[in-house]
Amino acid sequence: MNRRLLTRLLGVWTCILLPIAGHAVPVYIGSKQFTESVILGELARVSARQAGIDAVHKRQLGGTRILWRALLQGDIDAYPEYTGTLTHELLKNVPANADIPSLRARLKPLGIGITDSLGFDNTYAIGMRADEAKRLGIARISDLRRHSGLRLGFSNEFMNRNDGWPGLRRRYDLPQKDVRGMDHALAYRALASGAVDAIDLYSTDAEIPYYHLRALDDDLHYFPRYEAVYLYRLQLEQNAPGFVAALNGLAGRIDEKTMRGMNAEVKLQGVKEDVVAADFLGLRADADDHSGLWSRLLQRTVEHTKLVLASLGLAVLLAIPLGVLAARLRRFGQVVIGLTGILQTVPSLAMFVFMIPLFGIGAWPAIAALFLYSLLPIVRNTHAGLVGIAPELSESAAALGLPPGVRLRRVELPLAARSILAGIKTAAVINVGTATLAALIGAGGYGQPILTGIRLDDIGLILEGAVPAALLALLVQGMFEGIEHRFTPRGLRLVARQ
Amino acid sequence: MNRRLLTRLLGVWTCILLPIAGHAVPVYIGSKQFTESVILGELARVSARQAGIDAVHKRQLGGTRILWRALLQGDIDAYPEYTGTLTHELLKNVPANADIPSLRARLKPLGIGITDSLGFDNTYAIGMRADEAKRLGIARISDLRRHSGLRLGFSNEFMNRNDGWPGLRRRYDLPQKDVRGMDHALAYRALASGAVDAIDLYSTDAEIPYYHLRALDDDLHYFPRYEAVYLYRLQLEQNAPGFVAALNGLAGRIDEKTMRGMNAEVKLQGVKEDVVAADFLGLRADADDHSGLWSRLLQRTVEHTKLVLASLGLAVLLAIPLGVLAARLRRFGQVVIGLTGILQTVPSLAMFVFMIPLFGIGAWPAIAALFLYSLLPIVRNTHAGLVGIAPELSESAAALGLPPGVRLRRVELPLAARSILAGIKTAAVINVGTATLAALIGAGGYGQPILTGIRLDDIGLILEGAVPAALLALLVQGMFEGIEHRFTPRGLRLVARQ
Amino acid sequence: MQDSEPAATSAFAIRQVSKRYGSVVAIDDLSLDFEAGTTTALIGSSGSGKSTVLRLLLGLEWPDRGTVSIGGHPLEPGQVLQLRRRVGYVIQEGGLFPHLTAQGNLALLPHYLGWDAARIGQRAKELAELTHLPLAALERYPAELSGGQRQRVALMRGLMADPDALLLDEPLGALDPIVRHELQDELKRIFAELNKTVILVTHDLPEAAWFAERLVLMRKGAVIQDGCFEDLRDRPADAFVARFVAARRQLPRASR
């Protein structure tokens, strides 16, 4: 691995990454990683289009913190948010139930604007089967007090959070004893089948109409309000007043039922988000957004390649020095190789999950996870390559009196280049494969159709991801053969006489 | 990699694998990969214990073919089976609805005995919500003919198999038009929520009571009978007559409802199979089977190590020759490395799924998948190591006039040993990690608690798998350092003067 | 090395052979015949193609033009392994395998030929005596030997299986005068007694003249002169040959 190679690689992936940070002329709308947010993002985009404004929707950008930071930095211009998130997570020293005007005042100095409530409050709620609730005459949470025999099933998170079940019980003085934690996905089933009588849910969950549930009225206002709003950069009021008007035009128009219906259309009936949004606005979805196979493929290829090259580039930058250290210091080497080995045993899903608190959701945590996975083959092969240099060559390198750094770069790394490159190639190919899992945390790429295809049992979709992934693996290999051919010193490529 | 190393490695994993094929004094009972079979296996084991016979239950051994072969070979002595499986899959030229006496006659020459029906028939059935069925007056499949508006939702398999929906419709002359394929797990939900009116199911599914469903009577006997029975080696009638008596004693005692109940207890309430079995027999579960943390850990370690060593051993055996060929034949080498690269892009779950048709379920498909994943690093490093041999050494090896095979074993592979071992180590460690996914197809190992822990959100359980996996990775690395130290010729370990 | 056809006793021959590496002409339309049972010394300037000739004779390189014949038959790729096994070849750099001890290097070919350990050990001991190599050095790896020790092990490896023919590329260059002198005596005796076909590359003219009746002097891929030492000394083909023969550093004269 010589220096030029490194520089070259660095160059390539910087070029590919840069556009992330770039900012261009249209208005950029972001959305979070779940259906409702994507629908609201689409609504904003379609409204903008209606107002004749060029808008781009960057879907499923990641977690709250990512969107918030992106908005502050101007990487995006607007995104849908909930007031509860603003008061609880994003702003400091704000009363828990601050209303929108006071939030507006607080956001102004940050250069951020906020619309009025879109019309619904997506907070925690307690849900029951509608027929059962009717039979028992339960409409409000307070009514539960009269039915101490009801069996409650709560998601583990809700069970344990202080502002979940424990607080709720205190506030309403609820008497139920049969309360158990369960997986949220199972909870709906359990409720529908009558195994439990009430569960926690979000008030706009698509499952509410699907299972004929009723969300009980939070009459003591225990749950904080999570009114849906759009946040936007105040600057837009100058640059794109039409867009701000379009956003404000949506305020008050979406009630909980409508939102649930749209969620259900997307989540349960598989209608595309843009179609749902256009329907709501009484338009036909714009055809050009239903991009053809080739443009989908192109986008996924860009995403996938980005993941692979960025993680691999970073891994090369760290793993080669680690491999060098490992070859120099025996003890340290054992430790480094041991640790990178342990990283390999972290199951990919768990690894992605560990990365989320650090990097949010989207490409970066995926890159971080892939980066960690790429270390071992490179570290190990760098170590093996350096340790395997013939002693007479080491000796004559030492005898020149070059400082260790120069000796490393000019003599030792080139002599170990073949082994190092083999490690990088292995890492790259494994990376192409593992990156398909990155779709799990919204990093896109070829994994998206594969995961959807596996879920929907659709071989065509699986192949739509698997085939290009295989081709990319081949391409990456080919590219590296090229690099190897170009950068392995010819002196090392001379073939022996047989 | 020298010859002794290979022999040594081979020896190690043969030792570990052999016990699978070994056969000892107690009676061995097998069971398939699903709850009902495991419960029936437990029932057999507990009955045997009641009869004072030492019996071991090898749970979840794999697919039908594995159990059948194991029974024929005497690796197990008995296992629960279904008559339909015997007539359709295991025996040739048997009428589809052969009764048990005629099956008994057919099995006798094979040395296999069969009990009478345990009392239930676990076949395909058509299920509806009980209340709905009652309302519409539907009890038999024929009754469906009168309700052409019913919406049917079938698993994709049932939709497409000729002995599934197409045949059913012909036999019963069913008029329904609204028939859609859906995921089996979703189908129950859809039925419960009223989105469809009838689905296919197995007649002892735990979900039948859970969702208050009714399995319609197959009045035209369209579905083949899948009576539950035990198969056992006839030899036992001499060796362990008490055990055969115990098995026969279970015949006729378990009806569909009872079986459904037991399935539900295990699947929906998380009761252990042995407890359910003991309950049924009116006993208390034997305590020693609720093994402590350490014995669980030991078992999983054996399973995990088996997976890793077997797959790695096989991979070494194939990958080194492939690497050698790749180094010899440039074109072929590109193809081989390309293909092993493509294998890496197959997502692990998909890979496991592809393996099931070939190897059934259990350790072997996992070993096969892990084997395929292990190829790339070894092939590539073998290639790199061989290609990197200094030309003067190649020349002097050639000049000796040794035949290519001898030259390879005595000169070239030892010179490439360091690189090859680095590849094997990388493969081994990645393997330890990937093997945790093998629990998905019932291969056991550390993945079992990890997967359960992830599903149940139980960090303790996750760590119960993740920590030993990390330690195993370290151990494997340490072991290979040892091997490397022992088998890298000392001449190659001489450190250069600095 | 069966006799046959034209040059009845030709063990090795190259006819009108040319060999280029890229633009470098290593061998230029060269013809040479080496009779069975004789010793020939290849001498000449550095880079003149001496080592290349040896490689061509063993099929380690193939000529761009011309033919290489072994025992009167053109060399074919299928025969090279057979050939190499019957020819001891000592390459200029030694080419010892670093992963094997000296003893291991020596045992490679005999082991393949089916010799038992005792016979291999016996032969190695014999050769160690011949080359004055301490027996203890046999247990060491090449990296643990001195330059001269390595060279002797390489020579021993070439002699191990007692081949009919020997191609030796500067086999004694790194040896001290005493060992070299004694080894010259011994080797010459062995070559003569056992009727070996030997081609020896050396830069030491006295050594060449001692071993070989026939000296072949090369320059730039071609033979300049081919004859006995006296021919070269007394009837040099050109000024280069005269300079080549004369270029010897002498010891200081005794002052008495």
Add this chain to the structure above:
Amino acid sequence: MQDSEPAATSAFAIRQVSKRYGSVVAIDDLSLDFEAGTTTALIGSSGSGKSTVLRLLLGLEWPDRGTVSIGGHPLEPGQVLQLRRRVGYVIQEGGLFPHLTAQGNLALLPHYLGWDAARIGQRAKELAELTHLPLAALERYPAELSGGQRQRVALMRGLMADPDALLLDEPLGALDPIVRHELQDELKRIFAELNKTVILVTHDLPEAAWFAERLVLMRKGAVIQDGCFEDLRDRPADAFVARFVAARRQLPRASR
């Protein structure tokens, strides 16, 4: 190589040094002093520890007992890089880097020292002329050079940065007589004119006597005799020295 303390002009010295490799005694309680500005030849039997002495002087090995001094000061690990940069060292096997062309090998150290490409090229050309190496060979990789060409490149690499001191381990062993003879003339002139400190290991007694006033004859890790050639020839310390000096193959006498 600053002057100081006892031996005022001692450039390199080892005092009562012993060095063992496992059970092998490479150097046995050896003391030697090399004066600045002089050329010393190390001769002796193969495996007697000559190369080991050079390695000790460069800090490539460290003695088990005794001290190594450079310019009068004990050698310390921190100084070795500095030292090595000012000493040209040509190892016995050449040790050329296979991934660099001959030119690349030559340029390594000067490039680090900050020479520009033109100066490096100029110096390489100068040295190629000195060693009679075809300029085209500079563009080739070590594997594409003949043995003698490689040896010359290794020597050139040692000379490139024009170091004060040179430690040469059999630097001319693989060269043809003409080149070797001319190079001996040239090198001797350079050593004298530029006042180099040279330690030369060689097996060629005339070469040793030509270069050096002082010959150090080693055997089994110890010095047997230390003096000028005439001392060795006329007053050999023991029978071994006498045999060593006498062991020379002579050219056949002219028949006239």
